[in-house]
Amino acid sequence: MDHMTHAEFLPFEITVAILACVALILYPAAMHIANKKHRKWPASRCIFWFLGIILAAAALSGPLARLSHTDFTAHMMGHLLLGMLAPLLLVFSRPMTLMVRTLKVSTARKMSGCLNKKYVRFVTHPLVAATLNIGGLYLIYMTDLFTLMHTELWLFALVHIHVFLAGYLFTISILYIDITTHRYSFIYRAIVLILALGFHKILSKLIYAQPPMGIQKTDGEIGALLMYYGGDIVDIGLIIVLCCQWYRSTAPKKQDEAWS
Amino acid sequence: MTGKQEARWARPARNIWSGVLFGIGLMALIDEIIFHQLLQWHHFYDRSTPFIGIMSDGLLNAFALFALIAGLFLFADNHRRNLAHMRMWTGAFFTGLGGFQVFDGIVSHKVLQIHQVRYGVDNLLLYDLAWNLSGFILIAVGVVLFVQARNRMTPGEAG
Numbered sequence: 077m078d079h080m081t082h083a084e085f086l087p088f089e090i091t092v093a094i095l096a097c098v099a100l101i102l103y104p105a106a107m108h109i110a111n112k113k114h115r116k117w118p119a120s121r122c123i124f125w126f127l128g129i130i131l132a133a134a135a136l137s138g139p140l141a142r143l144s145h146t147d148f149t150a151h152m153m154g155h156l157l158l159g160m161l162a163p164l165l166l167v168f169s170r171p172m173t174l175m176v177r178t179l180k181v182s183t184a185r186k187m188s189g190c191l192n193k194k195y196v197r198f199v200t201h202p203l204v205a206a207t208l209n210i211g212g213l214y215l216i217y218m219t220d221l222f223t224l225m226h227t228e229l230w231l232f233a234l235v236h237i238h239v240f241l242a243g244y245l246f247t248i249s250i251l252y253i254d255i256t257t258h259r260y261s262f263i264y265r266a267i268v269l270i271l272a273l274g275f276h277k278i279l280s281k282l283i284y285a286q287p288p289m290g291i292q293k294t295d296g297e298i299g300a301l302l303m304y305y306g307g308d309i310v311d312i313g314l315i316i317v318l319c320c321q322w323y324r325s326t327a328p329k330k331q332d333e334a335w336s
Numbered sequence: 337m338t339g340k341q342e343a344r345w346a347r348p349a350r351n352i353w354s355g356v357l358f359g360i361g362l363m364a365l366i367d368e369i370i371f372h373q374l375l376q377w378h379h380f381y382d383r384s385t386p387f388i389g390i391m392s393d394g395l396l397n398a399f400a401l402f403a404l405i406a407g408l409f410l411f412a413d414n415h416r417r418n419l420a421h422m423r424m425w426t427g428a429f430f431t432g433l434g435g436f437q438v439f440d441g442i443v444s445h446k447v448l449q450i451h452q453v454r455y456g457v458d459n460l461l462l463y464d465l466a467w468n469l470s471g472f473i474l475i476a477v478g479v480v481l482f483v484q485a486r487n488r489m490t491p492g493e494a495g
Binding site: 266269270271273274275276277278281282284285301304308311312315316319320322323326327328 | 381394
Protein backbone atom coordinates (compact mmCIF):
# COMPACT_ATOMS: atom_id res chain seq x y z
CA MET A 77 0.00 0.00 0.00
CA ASP A 78 1.40 3.36 -0.96
CA HIS A 79 0.75 6.76 0.53
CA MET A 80 -1.63 8.97 -1.43
CA THR A 81 0.00 11.77 -3.42
CA HIS A 82 -0.47 15.45 -2.60
CA ALA A 83 -2.77 15.79 -5.62
CA GLU A 84 -5.10 13.18 -4.14
CA PHE A 85 -5.39 15.21 -0.93
CA LEU A 86 -6.25 18.38 -2.87
CA PRO A 87 -10.07 18.02 -2.85
CA PHE A 88 -9.94 17.47 0.93
CA GLU A 89 -7.68 20.49 1.45
CA ILE A 90 -9.94 22.71 -0.66
CA THR A 91 -13.06 21.54 1.24
CA VAL A 92 -11.37 22.33 4.57
CA ALA A 93 -10.28 25.77 3.33
CA ILE A 94 -13.83 26.60 2.16
CA LEU A 95 -15.39 25.42 5.45
CA ALA A 96 -12.85 27.45 7.41
CA CYS A 97 -13.63 30.58 5.37
CA VAL A 98 -17.38 30.07 5.96
CA ALA A 99 -16.72 29.71 9.70
CA LEU A 100 -14.59 32.85 9.71
CA ILE A 101 -17.40 34.85 8.06
CA LEU A 102 -20.31 33.34 10.05
CA TYR A 103 -19.02 34.23 13.51
CA PRO A 104 -18.64 38.01 12.96
CA ALA A 105 -21.98 37.98 11.10
CA ALA A 106 -23.65 36.27 14.07
CA MET A 107 -21.96 38.79 16.37
CA HIS A 108 -23.46 41.61 14.31
CA ILE A 109 -26.99 40.14 14.62
CA ALA A 110 -26.58 39.38 18.35
CA ASN A 111 -25.34 42.90 19.12
CA LYS A 112 -28.60 44.37 17.81
CA LYS A 113 -30.69 42.47 20.38
CA HIS A 114 -28.36 41.93 23.34
CA ARG A 115 -25.51 43.37 25.34
CA LYS A 116 -22.38 43.87 23.20
CA TRP A 117 -20.63 40.58 22.46
CA PRO A 118 -16.90 40.93 23.46
CA ALA A 119 -14.55 41.14 20.48
CA SER A 120 -11.96 39.00 22.33
CA ARG A 121 -14.21 35.97 21.80
CA CYS A 122 -14.04 36.60 18.07
CA ILE A 123 -10.24 36.45 18.28
CA PHE A 124 -10.46 33.05 20.04
CA TRP A 125 -12.74 31.84 17.25
CA PHE A 126 -10.40 33.06 14.50
CA LEU A 127 -7.33 31.51 16.16
CA GLY A 128 -9.14 28.21 16.75
CA ILE A 129 -10.47 27.93 13.20
CA ILE A 130 -7.15 28.95 11.62
CA LEU A 131 -5.14 26.46 13.71
CA ALA A 132 -7.58 23.62 13.01
CA ALA A 133 -7.53 24.43 9.29
CA ALA A 134 -3.72 24.66 9.29
CA ALA A 135 -3.57 21.09 10.60
CA LEU A 136 -5.63 19.81 7.65
CA SER A 137 -4.77 22.12 4.77
CA GLY A 138 -1.62 23.89 3.60
CA PRO A 139 2.10 23.31 4.23
CA LEU A 140 1.92 21.70 7.70
CA ALA A 141 -0.82 19.32 6.52
CA ARG A 142 1.20 18.33 3.43
CA LEU A 143 4.32 17.73 5.50
CA SER A 144 2.32 15.70 7.99
CA HIS A 145 1.52 13.01 5.38
CA THR A 146 5.17 11.92 5.37
CA ASP A 147 6.69 13.48 8.52
CA PHE A 148 5.46 11.94 11.80
CA THR A 149 6.54 14.93 13.94
CA ALA A 150 4.56 17.30 11.67
CA HIS A 151 1.64 14.85 11.89
CA MET A 152 1.79 15.04 15.71
CA MET A 153 1.99 18.83 15.62
CA GLY A 154 -1.14 18.82 13.47
CA HIS A 155 -2.95 16.54 15.92
CA LEU A 156 -2.04 18.77 18.89
CA LEU A 157 -3.48 21.76 17.03
CA LEU A 158 -6.57 19.97 15.71
CA GLY A 159 -7.52 17.83 18.70
CA MET A 160 -6.35 19.92 21.67
CA LEU A 161 -5.42 23.57 21.12
CA ALA A 162 -8.07 24.53 18.52
CA PRO A 163 -10.97 23.04 20.58
CA LEU A 164 -9.76 24.88 23.72
CA LEU A 165 -9.63 28.20 21.85
CA LEU A 166 -13.01 27.59 20.19
CA VAL A 167 -14.72 26.83 23.51
CA PHE A 168 -13.54 30.23 24.78
CA SER A 169 -15.37 31.90 21.87
CA ARG A 170 -18.69 30.39 23.18
CA PRO A 171 -20.21 29.55 19.79
CA MET A 172 -23.36 27.96 21.27
CA THR A 173 -24.17 31.01 23.38
CA LEU A 174 -23.67 33.25 20.36
CA MET A 175 -25.86 31.03 18.19
CA VAL A 176 -28.72 31.07 20.70
CA ARG A 177 -28.53 34.88 20.78
CA THR A 178 -29.02 35.11 17.04
CA LEU A 179 -32.01 32.76 16.94
CA LYS A 180 -35.68 33.55 17.37
CA VAL A 181 -37.05 32.55 20.79
CA SER A 182 -39.03 29.63 19.34
CA THR A 183 -36.02 28.27 17.45
CA ALA A 184 -33.79 28.71 20.50
CA ARG A 185 -36.29 26.70 22.54
CA LYS A 186 -36.20 23.90 19.99
CA MET A 187 -32.40 23.95 20.17
CA SER A 188 -32.34 23.74 23.93
CA GLY A 189 -34.81 20.85 23.59
CA CYS A 190 -32.24 19.09 21.39
CA LEU A 191 -29.51 19.69 23.97
CA ASN A 192 -31.64 17.92 26.57
CA LYS A 193 -31.87 14.74 24.50
CA LYS A 194 -30.50 11.55 26.05
CA TYR A 195 -27.91 11.23 23.28
CA VAL A 196 -26.42 14.67 24.04
CA ARG A 197 -26.42 13.88 27.74
CA PHE A 198 -24.57 10.63 26.98
CA VAL A 199 -21.80 12.00 24.72
CA THR A 200 -21.13 15.05 26.89
CA HIS A 201 -20.67 12.87 29.99
CA PRO A 202 -17.00 13.51 30.94
CA LEU A 203 -16.07 9.81 30.97
CA VAL A 204 -17.75 9.12 27.60
CA ALA A 205 -16.18 12.19 25.99
CA ALA A 206 -12.75 11.26 27.40
CA THR A 207 -13.10 7.70 26.08
CA LEU A 208 -14.15 8.92 22.63
CA ASN A 209 -11.19 11.32 22.61
CA ILE A 210 -8.33 9.27 24.09
CA GLY A 211 -9.75 5.89 23.08
CA GLY A 212 -9.91 7.13 19.49
CA LEU A 213 -6.21 8.00 19.65
CA TYR A 214 -5.34 4.48 20.88
CA LEU A 215 -7.26 3.08 17.88
CA ILE A 216 -5.30 5.30 15.48
CA TYR A 217 -1.81 4.58 16.81
CA MET A 218 -2.13 1.07 18.26
CA THR A 219 -3.89 -0.53 15.27
CA ASP A 220 -3.28 -0.45 11.51
CA LEU A 221 -5.62 2.54 11.24
CA PHE A 222 -2.67 4.95 11.03
CA THR A 223 -1.31 3.18 7.95
CA LEU A 224 -4.76 2.61 6.41
CA MET A 225 -5.87 6.23 6.72
CA HIS A 226 -2.96 7.32 4.56
CA THR A 227 -4.20 5.10 1.73
CA GLU A 228 -7.90 6.04 1.66
CA LEU A 229 -9.02 9.66 1.54
CA TRP A 230 -12.46 9.03 3.10
CA LEU A 231 -10.84 7.25 6.04
CA PHE A 232 -8.31 10.05 6.45
CA ALA A 233 -11.14 12.61 6.49
CA LEU A 234 -13.23 10.53 8.92
CA VAL A 235 -10.33 10.07 11.38
CA HIS A 236 -9.49 13.77 11.38
CA ILE A 237 -13.11 14.87 11.77
CA HIS A 238 -13.29 12.50 14.73
CA VAL A 239 -10.07 13.88 16.28
CA PHE A 240 -11.43 17.43 16.05
CA LEU A 241 -14.97 16.70 17.25
CA ALA A 242 -13.87 14.38 20.05
CA GLY A 243 -11.32 16.97 21.18
CA TYR A 244 -14.04 19.63 21.24
CA LEU A 245 -16.49 17.33 23.02
CA PHE A 246 -13.90 16.47 25.66
CA THR A 247 -13.08 20.14 26.25
CA ILE A 248 -16.76 21.13 26.75
CA SER A 249 -17.31 18.10 29.00
CA ILE A 250 -14.54 19.36 31.34
CA LEU A 251 -14.86 23.15 31.07
CA TYR A 252 -18.28 24.76 31.51
CA ILE A 253 -17.67 27.99 29.61
CA ASP A 254 -20.28 27.74 26.85
CA ILE A 255 -23.92 26.60 27.33
CA THR A 256 -23.84 23.42 29.44
CA THR A 257 -27.00 21.49 30.22
CA HIS A 258 -25.73 18.49 32.22
CA ARG A 259 -23.24 19.39 34.92
CA TYR A 260 -20.89 17.26 36.97
CA SER A 261 -18.92 18.21 40.07
CA PHE A 262 -15.41 19.70 39.93
CA ILE A 263 -13.88 16.68 41.66
CA TYR A 264 -15.46 14.32 39.14
CA ARG A 265 -14.25 16.37 36.16
CA ALA A 266 -10.81 16.74 37.77
CA ILE A 267 -10.48 12.95 38.10
CA VAL A 268 -11.57 12.40 34.48
CA LEU A 269 -9.11 15.08 33.32
CA ILE A 270 -6.24 13.43 35.25
CA LEU A 271 -7.14 10.00 33.80
CA ALA A 272 -7.36 11.40 30.25
CA LEU A 273 -4.03 13.22 30.63
CA GLY A 274 -2.49 10.07 32.14
CA PHE A 275 -3.62 7.84 29.29
CA HIS A 276 -2.42 10.47 26.80
CA LYS A 277 1.03 10.26 28.42
CA ILE A 278 0.90 6.45 28.41
CA LEU A 279 0.05 6.42 24.69
CA SER A 280 2.94 8.84 23.96
CA LYS A 281 5.37 6.41 25.62
CA LEU A 282 3.89 3.42 23.81
CA ILE A 283 4.38 5.28 20.50
CA TYR A 284 7.96 6.16 21.58
CA ALA A 285 8.57 2.46 22.30
CA GLN A 286 7.00 1.31 19.05
CA PRO A 287 5.98 3.88 16.43
CA PRO A 288 3.25 2.98 13.88
CA MET A 289 4.30 0.84 10.92
CA GLY A 290 6.40 2.66 8.32
CA ILE A 291 7.61 5.37 10.71
CA GLN A 292 11.38 5.74 11.24
CA LYS A 293 12.54 5.14 14.83
CA THR A 294 13.92 8.67 15.39
CA ASP A 295 10.92 10.34 13.70
CA GLY A 296 8.60 8.27 15.91
CA GLU A 297 10.56 9.21 19.05
CA ILE A 298 10.51 12.95 18.34
CA GLY A 299 6.80 12.77 17.47
CA ALA A 300 6.07 10.91 20.71
CA LEU A 301 8.03 13.45 22.78
CA LEU A 302 6.10 16.27 21.08
CA MET A 303 2.83 14.48 21.89
CA TYR A 304 3.90 14.04 25.54
CA TYR A 305 5.14 17.55 26.28
CA GLY A 306 2.85 19.39 23.85
CA GLY A 307 -0.09 17.58 25.47
CA ASP A 308 1.21 18.77 28.85
CA ILE A 309 1.21 22.40 27.73
CA VAL A 310 -2.40 22.34 26.50
CA ASP A 311 -3.52 20.32 29.53
CA ILE A 312 -1.89 22.85 31.90
CA GLY A 313 -4.24 25.39 30.28
CA LEU A 314 -7.24 23.07 30.85
CA ILE A 315 -6.25 22.46 34.51
CA ILE A 316 -5.76 26.18 35.21
CA VAL A 317 -9.14 27.08 33.71
CA LEU A 318 -10.89 24.26 35.60
CA CYS A 319 -9.27 25.32 38.91
CA CYS A 320 -10.08 28.96 38.18
CA GLN A 321 -13.75 28.06 37.70
CA TRP A 322 -13.70 26.16 41.01
CA TYR A 323 -12.03 29.14 42.73
CA ARG A 324 -14.70 31.53 41.49
CA SER A 325 -17.61 29.22 42.27
CA THR A 326 -16.52 28.67 45.90
CA ALA A 327 -15.91 32.36 46.62
CA PRO A 328 -17.11 33.10 50.18
CA LYS A 329 -20.25 35.22 50.37
CA LYS A 330 -19.95 38.90 51.27
CA GLN A 331 -21.10 38.40 54.88
CA ASP A 332 -18.42 35.73 55.49
CA GLU A 333 -15.80 38.13 54.29
CA ALA A 334 -17.02 40.96 56.49
CA TRP A 335 -15.16 39.85 59.64
CA SER A 336 -11.98 38.75 57.93
CA MET B 337 -8.37 35.15 70.63
CA THR B 338 -9.68 36.94 67.61
CA GLY B 339 -12.12 35.23 65.31
CA LYS B 340 -9.50 35.35 62.59
CA GLN B 341 -7.08 33.04 64.39
CA GLU B 342 -9.76 30.68 65.61
CA ALA B 343 -11.01 30.22 62.09
CA ARG B 344 -7.47 29.44 60.94
CA TRP B 345 -7.15 26.55 63.36
CA ALA B 346 -10.56 25.16 62.75
CA ARG B 347 -9.53 23.69 59.36
CA PRO B 348 -5.97 22.24 59.40
CA ALA B 349 -7.08 19.77 56.71
CA ARG B 350 -7.28 22.62 54.20
CA ASN B 351 -3.62 23.54 54.83
CA ILE B 352 -2.56 19.89 54.63
CA TRP B 353 -4.34 19.31 51.31
CA SER B 354 -2.94 22.44 49.73
CA GLY B 355 0.63 21.89 50.99
CA VAL B 356 0.85 18.19 50.19
CA LEU B 357 -0.62 18.59 46.70
CA PHE B 358 1.69 21.48 45.85
CA GLY B 359 4.69 19.56 47.25
CA ILE B 360 3.91 16.48 45.15
CA GLY B 361 3.48 18.62 42.05
CA LEU B 362 6.62 20.66 42.60
CA MET B 363 8.80 17.59 43.19
CA ALA B 364 7.48 16.01 40.00
CA LEU B 365 8.37 19.23 38.17
CA ILE B 366 11.88 19.31 39.73
CA ASP B 367 12.33 15.66 38.74
CA GLU B 368 11.29 16.47 35.17
CA ILE B 369 13.39 19.62 34.80
CA ILE B 370 16.59 18.59 36.63
CA PHE B 371 16.86 14.83 36.14
CA HIS B 372 15.09 14.39 32.78
CA GLN B 373 15.96 17.60 30.93
CA LEU B 374 19.09 19.22 32.45
CA LEU B 375 21.19 16.29 33.75
CA GLN B 376 19.52 13.76 31.43
CA TRP B 377 20.18 11.00 33.99
CA HIS B 378 16.62 9.73 33.73
CA HIS B 379 15.40 8.28 30.46
CA PHE B 380 11.99 9.01 28.92
CA TYR B 381 11.80 5.30 28.16
CA ASP B 382 14.69 2.86 28.63
CA ARG B 383 13.49 -0.01 26.41
CA SER B 384 13.04 -2.38 29.35
CA THR B 385 10.18 -0.59 31.09
CA PRO B 386 7.26 -2.99 31.63
CA PHE B 387 3.79 -1.88 30.50
CA ILE B 388 2.58 -1.51 34.09
CA GLY B 389 5.48 0.87 34.70
CA ILE B 390 4.52 3.06 31.73
CA MET B 391 0.93 3.09 33.00
CA SER B 392 1.73 4.03 36.59
CA ASP B 393 4.25 6.67 35.49
CA GLY B 394 1.75 8.31 33.11
CA LEU B 395 -1.04 8.44 35.68
CA LEU B 396 1.30 9.59 38.49
CA ASN B 397 2.71 12.43 36.39
CA ALA B 398 -0.76 13.49 35.23
CA PHE B 399 -1.86 13.58 38.87
CA ALA B 400 1.27 15.55 39.87
CA LEU B 401 0.65 18.16 37.17
CA PHE B 402 -2.91 18.62 38.42
CA ALA B 403 -1.70 18.69 42.06
CA LEU B 404 0.82 21.45 41.33
CA ILE B 405 -1.88 23.79 40.03
CA ALA B 406 -4.76 22.70 42.29
CA GLY B 407 -2.51 23.04 45.38
CA LEU B 408 -1.88 26.69 44.57
CA PHE B 409 -5.56 27.42 43.97
CA LEU B 410 -6.41 25.74 47.29
CA PHE B 411 -3.80 27.95 48.97
CA ALA B 412 -5.36 31.04 47.42
CA ASP B 413 -8.78 29.88 48.65
CA ASN B 414 -7.42 29.32 52.19
CA HIS B 415 -5.78 32.72 52.09
CA ARG B 416 -8.93 34.61 51.12
CA ARG B 417 -10.83 32.79 53.90
CA ASN B 418 -8.03 33.59 56.38
CA LEU B 419 -7.43 29.88 56.97
CA ALA B 420 -3.87 29.79 55.62
CA HIS B 421 -1.22 29.00 58.22
CA MET B 422 2.31 29.20 56.83
CA ARG B 423 4.14 26.86 59.21
CA MET B 424 1.48 24.18 58.95
CA TRP B 425 1.30 24.61 55.19
CA THR B 426 5.12 24.44 54.86
CA GLY B 427 5.16 21.24 56.91
CA ALA B 428 2.59 19.67 54.60
CA PHE B 429 4.50 21.01 51.58
CA PHE B 430 7.79 19.34 52.64
CA THR B 431 5.93 16.11 53.35
CA GLY B 432 4.53 16.24 49.81
CA LEU B 433 7.97 16.91 48.33
CA GLY B 434 9.53 13.98 50.21
CA GLY B 435 6.52 11.75 49.66
CA PHE B 436 6.82 12.04 45.88
CA GLN B 437 10.60 11.57 46.06
CA VAL B 438 10.34 8.37 48.12
CA PHE B 439 7.42 6.98 46.07
CA ASP B 440 9.37 7.68 42.89
CA GLY B 441 12.57 6.21 44.35
CA ILE B 442 11.05 2.99 45.69
CA VAL B 443 7.92 2.21 43.66
CA SER B 444 8.77 3.82 40.28
CA HIS B 445 12.51 3.14 40.16
CA LYS B 446 12.78 -0.18 42.01
CA VAL B 447 9.43 -2.02 42.09
CA LEU B 448 8.11 -1.03 38.65
CA GLN B 449 11.56 -0.43 37.07
CA ILE B 450 10.38 2.59 35.05
CA HIS B 451 13.90 3.98 34.84
CA GLN B 452 16.97 4.18 37.09
CA VAL B 453 18.38 7.27 38.83
CA ARG B 454 21.39 7.20 36.54
CA TYR B 455 22.66 4.90 33.80
CA GLY B 456 26.18 3.57 33.21
CA VAL B 457 27.37 3.94 36.80
CA ASP B 458 28.88 1.17 38.98
CA ASN B 459 27.47 2.39 42.27
CA LEU B 460 23.75 2.63 41.44
CA LEU B 461 22.98 1.57 45.03
CA LEU B 462 24.65 4.76 46.28
CA TYR B 463 22.46 6.86 43.96
CA ASP B 464 19.35 5.01 45.12
CA LEU B 465 20.29 5.49 48.78
CA ALA B 466 20.96 9.22 48.30
CA TRP B 467 17.67 9.59 46.39
CA ASN B 468 15.50 7.89 49.00
CA LEU B 469 17.40 9.29 52.00
CA SER B 470 16.87 12.85 50.73
CA GLY B 471 13.19 12.02 50.35
CA PHE B 472 12.93 10.73 53.93
CA ILE B 473 14.78 13.83 55.22
CA LEU B 474 12.23 16.06 53.43
CA ILE B 475 9.37 14.08 55.01
CA ALA B 476 11.03 14.39 58.46
CA VAL B 477 11.43 18.16 58.06
CA GLY B 478 7.78 18.38 57.02
CA VAL B 479 6.55 16.35 60.01
CA VAL B 480 8.68 18.39 62.45
CA LEU B 481 7.31 21.67 61.10
CA PHE B 482 3.77 20.34 61.24
CA VAL B 483 4.09 19.09 64.83
CA GLN B 484 5.65 22.44 65.82
CA ALA B 485 2.70 24.23 64.30
CA ARG B 486 0.27 22.05 66.21
CA ASN B 487 2.17 22.38 69.50
CA ARG B 488 2.06 26.14 69.28
CA MET B 489 -1.69 25.93 69.35
CA THR B 490 -3.13 26.84 72.72
CA PRO B 491 -5.98 24.55 73.85
CA GLY B 492 -8.49 27.30 73.18
CA GLU B 493 -7.35 27.53 69.58
CA ALA B 494 -7.74 23.82 68.84
CA GLY B 495 -11.49 24.31 68.49
